[in-house]
Amino acid sequence: MKRAVIVGAGIAGLATALRLGQDGWHTLVVERAPARRSSGYLVNLLGAGYDAAERIGLLPALSDRQLGLFTTVLVRADGRPKFTVPSAIAEAALGKRTMSVFRGDLETALYEAVRDRTEVRFGTTVASVDQDADGVRVLLSDGTTADADLLIGADGVHSATRTAAFGSGHRVDLPYVVAAFPLVHPVAGVPESSATTFIGPGRTAAIVNLGPQRSSAFFTYRCADPGSDLRRGPVDALSATFGDLGAGVPDAIRHLEKDPADAYFDSVSQVVMPRWSAGRIVLLGDAAWCVTLFAGHGAALALAGADQLGAALRRHDDNIPAALAEWEAGLRPEVTKRQALARRGMHQYAPPSQFHVWMNDLAIRAITLPGVRGLVRRGIERTSR
Template identity: 75%
Template sequence: MKRAIIVGGGIAGLATALRLARDGWRPLVVERASARRSGGYLVNLLGPGYDAAERLGLVPGLIRHDVGLFTTVLVRADGRAKLTVPAAIAEATLGPRAMSVFRGDLESTLYEAVRDHADIRFGATVTTIEQDPDQVRVMLSDGTTEHADLLVGADGARSATRTAVFGPGHQVDLPYVVAAFPLAHPGVPASSGTTYIGPGRTAAILNLGPDRSAAFFTYRCADPAAELRRGPVAALQAAYGDLGGGVPAAIHQLGQDPAGAYFDTVSQVVMPRWHNGRIVLLGDAAWCVTLFAGHGAALALAGADQLGSALQQHDGDVPAALTEWETGLRPEATKRQAVARRGMLQYAPPSSFHVWLGDLAVRAITLPGVRGLVRRSIERANR
């Protein structure tokens, strides 16, 4: 039985373990964290991402976590409504094969699907990596040595596997930070979300019921690392302290449990090559597209699924499988990274004029004829 060592127990790592286990591999997942993480922001699964979730058998488990459709209200700085986008418009735009779930719920669904089919070790890291034409050898932080036919680095944008195998310098830091955290009391109407978009920043609050309500913030800044040192509460208070509506209450709730927040810089990973011999990077470790692309989780699922297909087709020839896999997937990752760079104008518009243009585009989507054009454009982009 072939063996794979997968570094990272997030979406990319668990999806890879699930696909390989179903193909007869024996996966070992090594995760630095002491337990599974929860929370995070909403991720959209549509197009290839939905297809991959379906092929991996995840859709039945994800359905109960799907937040469904909700009304979106664009608001002014004081919280007053500016423009309302009914849920029906989102349905008509995205189509039936689409799903929105919180990142933590996607990871939980993956974990439940793979836990009985893989060895998952929490609180462990890889300390050394060696390979020859026949196998990969790694030493773990617990002192054990493991051998495998394949090593998959799925340990995120700051991948230690990437640095160890390919060297430093592939992470491109962007001048933004992002925060996401759950809300016990969202302070906006049920089954709706409010979104403030102003020059250089976005603040969104979702009220989708118990354990499904959350806040999301992203803003442009000169020194993202300095923002992280301030911590999420102080940083968000400074960046959004002038706003009204539900924003002050959301930041106040964050202050009650700051440890529950996802708060990080925004980066992309740009590499000329994702694999080396029997070692391959997957997900954010290889191509981090950032949240501005809106397809990071979907691309991780699709990447894991396509990796399994390539390994099946090249039974026994791991390097050839990795070459074919990368050749097929790289154009999509490159496209999504470009989409993300354009998406920055949506989440952090450079000026009030750009905010106005964004509002105009949203108003246009509410028109039936334009709505159809947008849907067809989305369908073409996700083929």
């Protein structure tokens, strides 16, 4: 029986454990956090990500958790609406093979699918790694040692596995901060089954109201010194940057004050590496290729990466280096494309000027025109393959 140690119990790590377990691998997942974490931002599964979720058997578990489509209202700073993008526009653009869920629900579905097939150790890190042509030995922070055929680093954009195996310097930090958190109760000023979105120079705020336990807030903004804002914490930083807005934003920030630890709050970075593997150590997900939230395909790429890694390992059986090389060659073009799209997308989420805001508004309004919807759908289908 082949064995793998997987570092990280997020989407990438759990999906990899599930996929390898389906081929008979024995997997051990170690996670630095003391318990499972969840965050409330919305992720879209489409293209290769949707296909992967289907192949590894996740769709039935996600069917009750999917959020469906909703109306989006673009608003001014005081909350007055500019124009509305009906849910039918998203349906026409995205097509049938797509699903929107909260990240925490996706992680829960993965965890429930894999918990009886793998060992998960929370509050555990990798202390040291030794590898040779025949295997890898991993010393864990709890004092135990695990011998494996493969070590998989799926521990996110700040990956300790990446630093230990490949050195530093692969993370490209960008001058933006992002925050996302669930809303137990919908906030005032946002109609039910809709989202209100404010896009202004250098910042975006979006509040999604899909009912109790199904609502969330998302913020991103350009920041000259992200580290300083991260030290201030999400409540102070978001209050200073978005405190002048209406449309549910004040209530959302007050909600966050009750439990700031509930927020995903971080600087924005991409990870750019010449190789994702070295011998029997491989990186996957944000640890290898973080595309940022601006790309909108992070969860989909994590699922697709896990599924395709499993398929490559099955094809090559005992030749792990050959499997990793084939896997990377097949996936890297899609990652490169998504990272480039994310860099362009920064101007959509944090427009440099009011002129760029106006141009964004024109582009969004154009999507609502009947003749444009088909073009958008075909463009999304092409970029999702």
